[in-house]
Amino acid sequence: MSLHDDAVLVLKGYEDQEELRQTYLDHLAAHPDGMWKACEDGHITASALVIDPSRGQVLLTLHKKLRMWLQMGGHCEPGDATVAAAALREATEESGIAGLTLLPGGPVQLDRHPIPAPCHWHFDVQYAALAPAGTVEAISDESLDLRWFAYDEVADVADDSVVRLLEATRARL
Helix, strand or coil: CCHHHHHHHHHHHCCCCHHHHHHHHHHHHHCCCCCCCCCCCCEEEEEEEEEECCCCEEEEEEECCCCCEECEEEECCCCCCCHHHHHHHHHHHHHCCCCCEECCCCCCEEEEEECCCCCCEEEEEEEEEECCCCCCCCCCCCEEEEEEEEHHHHHHHECHHHHHHHHHHHHHC
16 A cells, blocks of 8 residues: 555544545545655645653654744655654654654644745644653754653643644543
């Protein structure tokens, strides 16, 4: 099964955000290359909010280019077998944490946001990743900083999309 096919199946199985979900499916139907950065009309991205429920904290990255506190995530790559695998790979690479596991149940949320040309949209499929006990993070080349934030601190440092992702993750927990 191709990554494109996996994305379609994942989105068809996602039961929330009906209008936005359909926008993603329509995009993939119209763009066979809609999984890849080269698709200038927009492309699927995969991200994961790294969370430690035992401490009531999330790990956010200070994105190097955007200079914003965000969840871990990025572009799908040809070696990714599934959208979930892409999200887990991105979370592992950007957090430096081995042994992350995705919260069961598929994506937690979808978030479509504009990006600078030449591409126009990121169609982000967002998961949550559970950090193992005693984990130690390591800053990647894509980040200016990594920091654990208590749940109630996230709204003070991150934008609404991250706050909504945290709320959806906590509801799933």
